[in-house]
Amino acid sequence: MAVRGKVLIVEDDRAICNFMRRVLEANGYEAVLVYTGREANSMLASHCPDIVILDLGLPDMDGMEVLAGLRRWSLMPVVVVSARTDEREKVRALDAGADDYITKPFGTSELLARIRTAIRHTRTTNGNVGIAKDNRFTARGLVIDYDKYRVYIDGRDANLTQNEFKLVALLGRYAGRVLTYDYLIREIWGPNKAYDNQILRVNMANIRRKIEENPAEPKYIFTEVGVGYRMIEGD
Amino acid sequence: MRGLMRRIGSALNLVREMMIPRKQGMRQITRNMGLTLLILGAASIVCSLMNTVSSSDSAVPMVFVLAVLLTARLTDGYFYSLFATAASVVAVNYVFTFPYFEFNFSLTGYPLTFVTMFAVSVVVGMLTEQVKRQSRIEVEVEKEKMKANLLRSVSHDLRTPLTSIIGSTAAVLENYDILSDDVKRDLIGQVRDDAQWLVRLVENILSITRIKEGAVQIRKNKEAVEEIIAEVLSKFRNLNPDTVVHIHMPDELMLVPMDAMLIEQVLMNMLENAVLHAEGMTEINLKVECAEGNAVFTVADDGKGIDETILPALFTDMFAHAEKMSGDGRRSMGIGLSACASVIRAHGGEMHAENRPEGGACVSFTLPMMEVTENGSQR
Numbered sequence: 001m002a003v004r005g006k007v008l009i010v011e012d013d014r015a016i017c018n019f020m021r022r023v024l025e026a027n028g029y030e031a032v033l034v035y036t037g038r039e040a041n042s043m044l045a046s047h048c049p050d051i052v053i054l055d056l057g058l059p060d061m062d063g064m065e066v067l068a069g070l071r072r073w074s075l076m077p078v079v080v081v082s083a084r085t086d087e088r089e090k091v092r093a094l095d096a097g098a099d100d101y102i103t104k105p106f107g108t109s110e111l112l113a114r115i116r117t118a119i120r121h122t123r124t125t126n127g128n129v130g131i132a133k134d135n136r137f138t139a140r141g142l143v144i145d146y147d148k149y150r151v152y153i154d155g156r157d158a159n160l161t162q163n164e165f166k167l168v169a170l171l172g173r174y175a176g177r178v179l180t181y182d183y184l185i186r187e188i189w190g191p192n193k194a195y196d197n198q199i200l201r202v203n204m205a206n207i208r209r210k211i212e213e214n215p216a217e218p219k220y221i222f223t224e225v226g227v228g229y230r231m232i233e234g235d
Numbered sequence: 236m237r238g239l240m241r242r243i244g245s246a247l248n249l250v251r252e253m254m255i256p257r258k259q260g261m262r263q264i265t266r267n268m269g270l271t272l273l274i275l276g277a278a279s280i281v282c283s284l285m286n287t288v289s290s291s292d293s294a295v296p297m298v299f300v301l302a303v304l305l306t307a308r309l310t311d312g313y314f315y316s317l318f319a320t321a322a323s324v325v326a327v328n329y330v331f332t333f334p335y336f337e338f339n340f341s342l343t344g345y346p347l348t349f350v351t352m353f354a355v356s357v358v359v360g361m362l363t364e365q366v367k368r369q370s371r372i373e374v375e376v377e378k379e380k381m382k383a384n385l386l387r388s389v390s391h392d393l394r395t396p397l398t399s400i401i402g403s404t405a406a407v408l409e410n411y412d413i414l415s416d417d418v419k420r421d422l423i424g425q426v427r428d429d430a431q432w433l434v435r436l437v438e439n440i441l442s443i444t445r446i447k448e449g450a451v452q453i454r455k456n457k458e459a460v461e462e463i464i465a466e467v468l469s470k471f472r473n474l475n476p477d478t479v480v481h482i483h484m485p486d487e488l489m490l491v492p493m494d495a496m497l498i499e500q501v502l503m504n505m506l507e508n509a510v511l512h513a514e515g516m517t518e519i520n521l522k523v524e525c526a527e528g529n530a531v532f533t534v535a536d537d538g539k540g541i542d543e544t545i546l547p548a549l550f551t552d553m554f555a556h557a558e559k560m561s562g563d564g565r566r567s568m569g570i571g572l573s574a575c576a577s578v579i580r581a582h583g584g585e586m587h588a589e590n591r592p593e594g595g596a597c598v599s600f601t602l603p604m605m606e607v608t609e610n611g612s613q614r
Contacts, residue, residue, distance in 0.1 A: 087496065105434055198490065201459045205488040208461070215461045216468060216482045223462035225495040 004028045005050035005119055010040040010066065011081065012059050016104075020053065023108045029115070037061035044070055051119050053111075055081045056093065064096060071097040077118035081106075087226030094180050094227070101178070101227075117176035117233065137172040139234045142211065142220050144172040151211065158210045163188055164203055168211070171221060171231035180228040204229065267310040271319050274309075275326070278302035282331045295331045296348040299323035303352050307359035316356035324349050392436055396429035403429075431474065439504070439574045442497055453494040453581050460489040460523055460530060467502045468521075475510055483522040491530045491602050493582060498602070501575040505534040505598050508571065513538020513596060525604070529584070533599040540590040549588050550576035575600070 007029045011017045014035075021031040032047055034040050037058045044052065044066075052070070056063035067078060080093040083104040090101045099118045102110060131137050137144040141154040151158045151168050160168060166188050171179060181197050189199065204223075208215040222230045282295050303323055307316035328345065403422040407414065414422075461484060468480065502521075509519050516538030524531050541549065550572060579586045579600045586600040 105430075198457060201457070201462075201490060202488060205459055205461065209486075214482070216464045216484055218465055222469070223459075223466055225458065225462060225466050225499065226456075 006030045006032065006047065007051050007053060007115065008032045008034065008040070008043060008047060008049035009053045010034050010037070010058065010063070011053070011055040012036065012057070013055075016055075020111065023111065024115075027112055035059075037063065037066050040066050041069060044074070044076075048074075049076065050122075051077045051079065051115055053079050053081060053115070054098075055083075056089065057083060064093065067093065067096055067098060075122070077122050079114050079118050090227050091180050091182070094178065095182065099177065113176070113233075121174065121177065131173060137175065137234055139172075139175065139220060139232045142232075144169055153211050160207065160210060164207050164210070167200075167203060168207060168221070168231075171229060172234075175231040176233040178224050178228050178230045184228065263311065267312075267315050270309050271306050271315045274302045274305050275319060275322055278323070279326060279330075282326075286331065296327050296352075299327050300348075300352050300355055303356045304359055307356045308363055312364075313357065313360045316360045317353075320349075320352050320356045323352055389436070389440060393433070396432050396436075399429045400426050435503075435507070438500060439571055442500055442574050442578060453497060453578075455492040455494055455582070457490040457492050458495045458498075460484070460491055463493075463495060463499055463502070464521070464523065467499050467506070470499075471503060471506050475507075478506075478510055479518040480506070481518060481520045483520065483524075485523070485525060489523070489525060489530060489604075491604055493602055494578075497578045498582075501578050501600065502532065502534070504571045504575050508598070509534060509536040509538065509596070513540075515539055516595070526601075528604050529601040530604055531599060531601050533597060535591060535595060535597040537593075537595040540594065541588060541596045543590070546588060546590070550586055 004027070007024050009017055009020050009024075009031055011020070011033070012035050017033050017035070021033060024031045032043065032049065034043050037060050040052075040054070040058075054063050054066060058066070063080065067080070070076070070078065077099045078097070080090070080098040080101040081104060082089055082093070082101055090103075093101055099121065100114050102114050131146060135146040137146070143152040144150075145152065146169060149162075149165055149169075151160050151165060167184065170184065170187055181200055185196065185200055204221070205215070208218060208221065211220055212218045220232050222232070224230055278298050278301070281298050285294060285298075300323075303316060303319045306319040307313075310316065327348065403426045407419050407422050411419075464482060464484065468482065471478075471480065506519060506521070509516055513536040516536045518537060520533075520535045522531075522533045522535070524533075576586045579602070583603050584601040586598070588596065588598045591597045
């Protein structure tokens with residue numbers, strides 16, 4: 001099997017490192033392990049991995065420092081691993097430039113999906129192969145047509161308003177990745193609306209009623225409660 | 236005489252420094268001061284009325300002794316009652332007794348009246364403090380008891396899945412060549428299930444400790460109910476793919492102030508209890524509705540229902556039934572439900588459990604739709 005990419009794992013717990021290494025190697029990735037923030041800093045520069053899996057709770061420094069240091073010189077994808085179920089920690093990491101996060105305890109399929117998504121987003125300029133090719137995003141019955149500014153569900157026009165389309169379009173561009181509330185609000189309504197989550201909630205509720213069959217069991221746009229929204233990965 | 240006043244003044248200063256409970260909020264000071272002035276005012280009015288009715292002043296000191304007693308009982312610390320004493324001395328001597336608007340301490344019995352007032356204020360204040368301290372101690376003891384119960388119940392709940400994990404892994408490792416692949420897969424699957432159970436247990440413990448000592452550390456945000464339900468449902472379906480769950484929800488968007496993570500956990504616990512305890516259950520109904528300014532969440536199943544003997548104390552007597560149920564191993568739900576109930580109480584809502592007349596259990600909770608800004612509910 002061809003090597004799919006080099007993954008740098010920064011994690012101080014040997015058992016978790018071991019399990020991640022096995023899973024990644026079994027799936028065709030090359031895994032490099034480091035256990036401290038200082039090691040991470042030197043390995044990042046010398047190895048230039050395709051993706052970094054970064055644990056936030058390191059013995060010698062906060063994982064956020066490693067992230068901040070890396071972001072000064074590189075845009076390589078970073079998936080943050082956090083044991084804290086604190087949403088604000090995740091939001092902080094995402095806003096500091098992490099591409100995605102995964103919460104302990106996690107399953108192998110979740111880990112692989114996050115890695116796949118994060119790597120793909122750096123390889124295609126537009127974030128998504130479908131969008132790059134014909135300016136369309138397709139996931140199951142959902143089609144976002146970026147030329148016509150239209151969203152179709154099973155072939156029918158979903159009749160989204162302008163802002164609703166902007167939201168869906170943005171989530172589609174970063175399909176598979178979680179976008180924080182603040183990021184979405186800034187992108188759609190500008191910087192002055194920051195921290196007014198309600199306008200975003202109401203718009204999302206309207207979108208859900210237009211594109212989802214059952215708002216309580218969404219198929220396309222998922223909520224990461226306390227963090228943001230995530231569009232299903234494209235076909 | 237001026238010496239006496241000065242002495243009372245310096246005593247007051249000393250007392251103020253020593254006896255006003257530290258960190259008294261502005262609100263509390265206003266409340267205490269208001270109460271003191273109110274009582275003294277009432278006493279003055281009563282005395283003026285008596286003065287107009289009869290010419291005798293003999294009841295005046297008694298009225299003020301009563302005022303001092305009330306002040307000492309109703310306010311915090313000694314300062315206010317001593318202040319009331321001083322004010323009463325002035326009022327009794329200067330205003331309400333002959334000679335009016337003149338100090339005269341030479342009349343017989345007056346020093347005694349003042350000493351009585353002083354003693355009343357100090358003694359009652361002391362008793363009040365003692366009662367308060369006593370009740371604080373009782374609360375502490377109750378908390379310690381809860382902690383001990385929690386620990387006991389936790390260590391019991393931890394031991395069972397851990398034993399199973401160690402047993403299963405040892406079985407695979409030590410008999411690797413003998414066991415068939417199917418058996419090994421089964422044992423490893425068992426380990427994963429047990430580990431997932433442990434994760435949920437730990438999450439419940441964490442949320443209990445977050446809501447500790449009545450000082451609630453929840454962060455409320457307006458959340459869309461459908462988003463919460465969707466996330467709970469997807470997590471639940473991952474763990475229990477075969478369980479049928481029906482959702483009933485109003486069509487319009489409901490925004491309810493809540494700590495999303497904790498409420499998700501409560502709903503998850505309620506759904507899992509139905510799976511674990513409702514024998515014979517075929518479907519779960521999760522309903523959300525809006526009633527009297529509350530969002531009402533209900534989880535109903537069609538299983539065997541909740542044992543009538545533990546039903547009355549399901550949320551209040553947190554651990555008694557957990558021990559009663561420890562017969563069937565890890566299936567105790569003591570921590571789960573008590574965690575749920577404390578989360579809901581911290582939100583200003585209520586939790587109920589009952590058996591449905593048509594069979595099966597029904598657990599519900601309410602969340603106020605309006606932002607409650609009572610003390611401590613928000614941080």
